[in-house]
Amino acid sequence: MLITLKKYTPMQNILNFHKAELENWFIERNFTKYRASQVLDAIYKQNIFDFQEMTTIPIELRNILQNEFSILEIDSYEHIISEDSTSKILCKLSNNKAVECVLIPNDKDGNFTLCLSTQEGCKLNCKFCATGKLGFISNLTSSEIITQYLLTKKLSKSKVSNIVLMGMGDPLDNFENVLKALNILINEQKQIGKNRITLSTAGFSQNIINLADSKIGVKLAFSLHSAIQIKRELIIPSANKWKLPELIKALEYYYISTKKPITFEYILFAGFNNLDEDILALKKITSRFPCKINLIQYHNIEFTGHKSELIPANLNEILEFQAKLKKYSINVFIRKSAGEDINAACGQLALNNKKSSKI
Numbered sequence: 001m002l003i004t005l006k007k008y009t010p011m012q013n014i015l016n017f018h019k020a021e022l023e024n025w026f027i028e029r030n031f032t033k034y035r036a037s038q039v040l041d042a043i044y045k046q047n048i049f050d051f052q053e054m055t056t057i058p059i060e061l062r063n064i065l066q067n068e069f070s071i072l073e074i075d076s077y078e079h080i081i082s083e084d085s086t087s088k089i090l091c092k093l094s095n096n097k098a099v100e101c102v103l104i105p106n107d108k109d110g111n112f113t114l115c116l117s118t119q120e121g122c123k124l125n126c127k128f129c130a131t132g133k134l135g136f137i138s139n140l141t142s143s144e145i146i147t148q149y150l151l152t153k154k155l156s157k158s159k160v161s162n163i164v165l166m167g168m169g170d171p172l173d174n175f176e177n178v179l180k181a182l183n184i185l186i187n188e189q190k191q192i193g194k195n196r197i198t199l200s201t202a203g204f205s206q207n208i209i210n211l212a213d214s215k216i217g218v219k220l221a222f223s224l225h226s227a228i229q230i231k232r233e234l235i236i237p238s239a240n241k242w243k244l245p246e247l248i249k250a251l252e253y254y255y256i257s258t259k260k261p262i263t264f265e266y267i268l269f270a271g272f273n274n275l276d277e278d279i280l281a282l283k284k285i286t287s288r289f290p291c292k293i294n295l296i297q298y299h300n301i302e303f304t305g306h307k308s309e310l311i312p313a314n315l316n317e318i319l320e321f322q323a324k325l326k327k328y329s330i331n332v333f334i335r336k337s338a339g340e341d342i343n344a345a346c347g348q349l350a351l352n353n354k355k356s357s358k359i
């Protein structure tokens with residue numbers, strides 16, 4: 001279903017403002033700073049995205065706000081629901097930017113996990129990822145990241161209980177904007193706890209350290225996919241910028257600073273990264289600090305027109321690999337896939353597949 005919203009006009013986006021900045025904005029115009037809390041409460045607590053609907057604010061002030069600020073930066077969005085109830089939301093943002101985010105129902109509590117995008121496209125060009133095939137288009141602003149959250153929160157009938165920054169782009173390649181969005185959502189607007197947010201990266205060792213030093217305290221997942229440098233570079237060409245020893249040191253620093261175990265993501269390819277040498281390399285890395293490995297099934301990206309030479313491991317091969325790792329007392333899990341039929345599963349976000357053509 002394609003929904004077209006009121007045309008976005010480029011103004012200052014209020015979601016980009018820290019609360020203190022907005023309070024100053026009101027004070028400078030001779031309004032009480034309490035108006036900032038009223039506006040932010042309307043947006044974050046009541047899901048009101050039109051200043052004219054904020055009835056706690058005097059009409060004159062609503063008119064001023066409407067002329068000065070935008071709220072959601074969306075021209076239109078399309079909501080596609082999968083057979084397993086996962087839904088993909090394709091957002092056409094301002095300046096013709098477009099991104100996808102995914103709502104995944106949780107098994108246990110009926111709530112949702114929201115997978116957010118942080119860039120339009122991606123520089124890293126991972127061989128198994130549809131987003132990588134787009135190349136890099138742009139960084140999302142913090143307000144564009146928050147916009148995805150607010151829209152999906154309104155669309156989902158249940159609570160968004162977890163957020164994963166695992167959509168389009170590498171969050172640590174857009175560090176400042178991502179950190180600002182997280183600060184606003186976690187610390188200023190108390191939308192979600194830091195322990196319920198996982199940020200996933202495939203490199204950027206210095207920004208792993210910077211993230212630890214920022215004290216934002218979210219959980220960290222690392223897209224490893226091979227613990228052997230040469231193999232890793234074959235599937236993640238840009239991995240040649242960050243050698244594994246340097247990355248593992250940065251991850252160890254993250255663990256020591258935050259006391260949060262690291263998650264390693266590992267897509268299993270038959271005959272490539274499921275060999276005995278891979279198990280030994282994983283054993284070495286995972287012995288450094290508390291961590292777990294999530295084994296992920298490879299998802300088809302042929303809808304993008306790119307045929308991959310990588311052969312997906314089948315379920316038996318994944319189970320066998322898991323059993324071998326367990327013999328070394330490694331915490332290893334098989335991550336369930338969601339939304340493959342609507343190209344919303346891990347590595348499938350691409351903007352240009354058939355079902356997103358309306359945007």
Ligand code: SF4
Nearest residue numbers: 122125126129132169
């Ligand atoms: S897997 Fe992540 S880091 Fe790699 S190309 Fe895709 S979005 Fe970028």
